[in-house]
Amino acid sequence: MTPDELLTTTRSVRKRLDLTRPVPMELVRECLEIALQAPSGGNAQGWHWVVVTDPERRKAIGDYYGRATRAYLASGSSAGALFQDDPDRAAVQRRVSDSAAYLGEHMGEAPVLVIPCIEAARLPEGNQAGLWGSLLPAAWSYMLAARARGLGTAWTSLHLVYETEIAELLGIPSGVRQGALIPTAYYTGETFKPAHRQPLDDVLHLDGW
Incomplete structure (x- = not known):
């Protein structure tokens, strides 16, 4: 896989996560070792990685995430509610939702x-760009490394509605903040293709807006 292929086919995998096939912890560790090479403001390296494989804890986190998802979908501001005046984009948004x-x-x-x-x-x-800029690139590196190893992931953050409850569940100290929740699994099907995006010239601004 070339770098360009990796970068253009690392998709958010939801329906195609293989929920029945175990993922070796050594494979996750490989991906995290790569993630630790990402930039960190001031080289502080203040990141931490909580990896949850225990079935009961996964279910508890999933229950919180499900509650947050249902509220999000009912809020009127979910992905499916966007671009309703554009039939082509609206259809894509409904699939995302x-x-x-x-x-x-x-x-x-x-x-x-x-x-x-x-x-x-x-x-x-x-x-807050300095804070999250010292974590999110590393999380994305983890997802890229997972893709290169045949694993699917999805960037999610709806669980943060229940960040305090999940911190208590996992024993995360009060001085540590969660940035995302990334499900990781083998994926079904063969591969992924680049997503449709708006033309570059619609969002490119040279020497000013």
Whole structure:
């Protein structure tokens, strides 16, 4: 797989996660070792990675995630509610919403749940880019490494509605914040193709807006 292919075919995998096939912990460790090579502000490396494989804890996290997903889908601001005036994009959004609903019901069945975290005694007021910029690139590197090894992942954050409850469940200290919840599993089917995106010239601004 070339770098371009890896970068353009790493999709959010929801319905195609293989919920029955175990994922070796050594494979997850390989992906995390790669994630640790990502940039970190000031080289602080304040990240932590909670990997959940215990069935009861996965189910508990899945229950919280399902509750948050159902509220999100009923909110009127979910993916399926966007771009209703554009028939082509609306159809894509409905598929995204449908797959999000599926993952909401099955998150706890994913064989591995990865929660990237970062040390933060308190969230900065105003601009938080420096904080999350020291975690999210590493989480994306984890997902790319997983894709290169035949694993599917999905970037999710709806569980953060219940961040405190999940922190208590997993014993995450109060000075550590969660950044995402990444289900990890082998995927069904052969491969993935690049997603349809809006033309670059619609979003490119040279030397100013």
